[in-house]
Amino acid sequence: MDFDITDPSDWPKEFGPLREIDSHLRCPICKEYLRAAMMLQCHHNFCSECIRRHLDKESTCPACRVSTSTSQLRRNVSLEEIANNFGDVRQLLLKTVRESLEPKSAPAQTLECAESMDIDDFTPQQKRRRISARVGKALLSAQRGRTHESDDNDHDDDFTMHSQESSSGRKYSTRSSTRPVLRSRGGRSETTPTEQVPNPQSASSSQTSSYSLSEEHTSASEQASPTPAKESTFKHTLVACPVCTMAIPEANTNSHLDKYCFSGKQDPIYNVALSVVETYSPQAIATYEKDGSSKSVSLPASPQRNTLRSAFSSSPVRFNGFAQQPSKLGAQSGAAPIPEPKRLPKLTYSVLNDKQLRKKLQELGLPTHGDKQLMQRRHAEYLTLYNANCDSTRPQTIAQLHKAMDNWERTYMRDLNAKDAQRRAQEEQQQKYAQELAQQKQQEDAASTDVTNLPSSQSSNSGTTGTGFVPNQANNNDVNVAIASQAAQAHKLKNADNYNDLIADIRRRQQREKDAKAKAALEANDAASAPIQPPPQEEL
Amino acid sequence: MSTAVHRRMLKEYMAIQKNSATRPHLELLEPVQEDDLLHWQAILLGTADSAYEGGKFHLDIVIPSSYPIQPPTIHFTTKICHPNVHFKTGEICLDILKSEWTPSWNLESVCVAISSLLTNPEPSSPLNCDAANLLRCGDMAGYNSLVKMYTALFAMPDEE
Known part of the structure; x- marks a missing residue:
């Protein structure tokens, strides 16, 4: 399985509050971080999709059982944002927290952690931290190359100090170990109080520039003009x-x-x-x-x-x-009020006939095959997905929703088939049992008739039971068996249409998949035939 | 494969593995097969100082594909004498497995609930009338000895 499973218990015990935060940002239903958080009247929060799905079945709060309904759902935007951002920073934070707990003797491991981080989305401070790690690693390897006695080396000490610092909360401050790199890159623009790098240039530039541009800009300006003296006079x-x-x-x-x-x-x-x-x-x-x-x-x-x-x-x-x-102006700054998308209304499926329901599905661009139950389920599922999407601050496109629906359809059909197979197996077993029973009874009947035919050879006791009960009982059993097999037959007949529908549906689906595959293969062939050389090279 | 049920079950599996030390009455709670997360098994331990003491009760847990909106189906595979458990089928009469289920529950909490049901029977909604009748008549000695007998008979395979 390739997906990433996270849990509040990932956080070390020493960071109990982080565990609490983590678990409070999760939906009690799906145990994931809240997606499109919705608050109920009772102030419990859930993912929009999960709670809508639950309220379809029952109208109580899953956490406290207070009766409620979909109309009472309210968006909890700030909580959603918190959950989103916490989810985004989780990996990094977890690594930092774990690093801080590791004993001093394992600096190489911490370096690896920092090195493997994906830094594209992080702030410059975090980037700097990674740089510091890289420098530290280089220094360490250099030391190893020389001698191993250089424990009193400045850089090494600084680096271990750095990992200690992260435990005390000052996670991103940089020390002298980072200086070699920072001086040439973003050193001048550091104006935060925690980073008191004894760098004369930084002091001068921060004092002289009356209009402080963004940090990136200053560092970029260095690249454009390597002579810092000129720059400091620029205003x-x-x-x-x-x-x-x-x-x-x-x-x-x-x-x-x-x-x-x-x-x-x-x-x-x-x-x-x-x-x-x-x-x-x-x-x-x-x-x-x-x-x-x-x-x-x-x-x-x-x-x-x-x-x-x-x-x-x-x-x-x-x-x-x-x-x-x-x-x-609004459009330029991206703050234009986006009109709230309209949620789809619930339908009362019982008053709709197949035709009307099919029309409704068609309007939504959904497939219209299958019986009414399937169409009803499909519509309800799409309603849940669509309305949940309306609540999200990071909404998906309609195409993505349709893709999700395709997925749902596939799992639904698979479940249906599995259930069907199970039911059929059960029926077969029942029939087998009925047959066995019938056979057994027949044998018993034969035995009892033997007994009645030969009363002289048996004791009087068996003779009475044989004549009195057995034929009667045998008759009863025969009737029972007959009824059971009739019922099984009737059940089969009754469900025959369903089976046929299902089989036809599956065939259609398979055909469609085959066609799509053939098409894709054709396209792939076309694509492959144009540049013949490159693919094998890439593979090599 | 990554449907909501599977994700959720994986999460529960991980959480259960991590907190295994904090469950005194639950010896085992895991999928029957590693590749099928929708079929689990559990072993409950009879609480000390109860008539079930020393017994190991196996549970069979089937997760529906609409879990956690719908509750899991749980029944005892070990024969157990209890007013709310069917003696032959092992069916459990517990409100949270039926009408009172909410998606906030998880397998672990359900197992804890069943474990506490063992020591706190509810004779007013019985599946095992004989045991319930003993309880309703207040014949605790009779009830306890009956339970002890069945526990010794079916739930302690090693000692026989």
Whole structure:
């Protein structure tokens, strides 16, 4: 199984509160982190999908049995966000926590943990930490290469101190072991109080730059100009225009507003948004400040920001006046109020006939085969998935929902088939039993008739039972057997249609799968035939 | 394969393995086969100072595919004399396995509930009328000796 199973008990005992937090962020039904957390009247929280599924069957809270209903579900957005973020940071946090508990003597292992982390999504501080780990490892291996007596080595000590620190909560502060790397990369931009790196450059730059740009930007600016002396004198005073959000020099604000924004025109000189300008190299910003956008375009921006910049500049935002502003501003910052999706209403399946239900399914783009029960289940399942999706802050697309439905359909059919097989096996067993019983009775009958035929050879006792009871009993049993086999036959006849439907359905499904496979194979062949050489090379 | 049931059962399996030390009355709780997480078995230990003391009672647990919305089906495979357990089939009459089931329960808590049912029988809804009648008449000595006998007969295979 390839999926990742997590549990509150993953946290070490020493971190009891973390266990508590973890278990409180989980849905009591599926035991996963809350997806689209919904709160009931009784203040218990569940995944939207889980609680909807439960409320389909029963109208009580799963935790406290207070009666409730779907209409009383309320979104708990902040809890959902907490759960989402905790889930995202869980792996890293767990590693850190475990590292902090490990004894000092195993630094190599901690290094490996830090090294294997996927850092793409993490903050610069965490990146730095990884860098420190890498440096520490390199240093350690270097030491091993030399002699093993260098325990008093500065770097080694610092590194073990670093792992001690994480236990006391100051997880991400960096010490001298990180200095060799940090000095050349982001050292200058460190302004947080925990990182008091005795670096004169950092002090000077943080004092001199009146407008503090983002950390990445400063580090990027270093790459663009390797001479730090020039940079420290650089000062810029660009601000975002309160009306059109374009970057303008602070001194020009009033004239810009009077001249352009209030008259509904566009500033021909300063017409790049501040967020875009911030991604430029310092020289470009300086030029922009002086001359506007006309010249700054030709100047080199930091390489990793090029794509972002071109993405912005390819769709220049222009404002003509006040009227369009609010909506455009909203759209730009991504805060436009997305209309709440409409939840699908529940259907009263008992008043719908097959045709109507089929139509409803068709409207939703769902398959319409199968009997009414299957269609009903399918509709209910889709309703749950769809409505739960509406509650999510990270909603899926309709296509993804349909994919989930396909999956559901497959498992449902498999379950159905399994149940069917079980039922058939049971029936067979019953029939077998009935037959055996019949045979046994026949033998007994034969024996008893023998007994009645030969009364002289047997004692009087057996003779009386033989004549009095047995034929009667045998008759009864025969009747019972006949009834049982009739009932089995009737059951078979009654369900024959169902079986046939099912078999036809399965055949259709298999055919469809076959077709899809053939198509995929054809496509794969086409794709493979065009570049013949590359695939084997890649494999090698 | 990664349906909700399987995920949940895997989680329960992991949690059970981790907390195995904290369950005094549960000797075993695991899937019958490693690759089928929908069929479990458990062994309950008779509580000390009760008539079931020393007995090992096997449970057969079948998880429906709609678990945890629907409760698991549990029955005793060891014969046991108890007012709420069917003597022949091993069926258990316990509200939380039927109407009072909620998805917040898990296999471990259900096993604990069954274990406590052994020491706290409910004679008003009996599946074993003989045992229940003894209890209802207040014949504790008769009831206890009956239970002890059946425990010794069926639940202590090693000592015979």
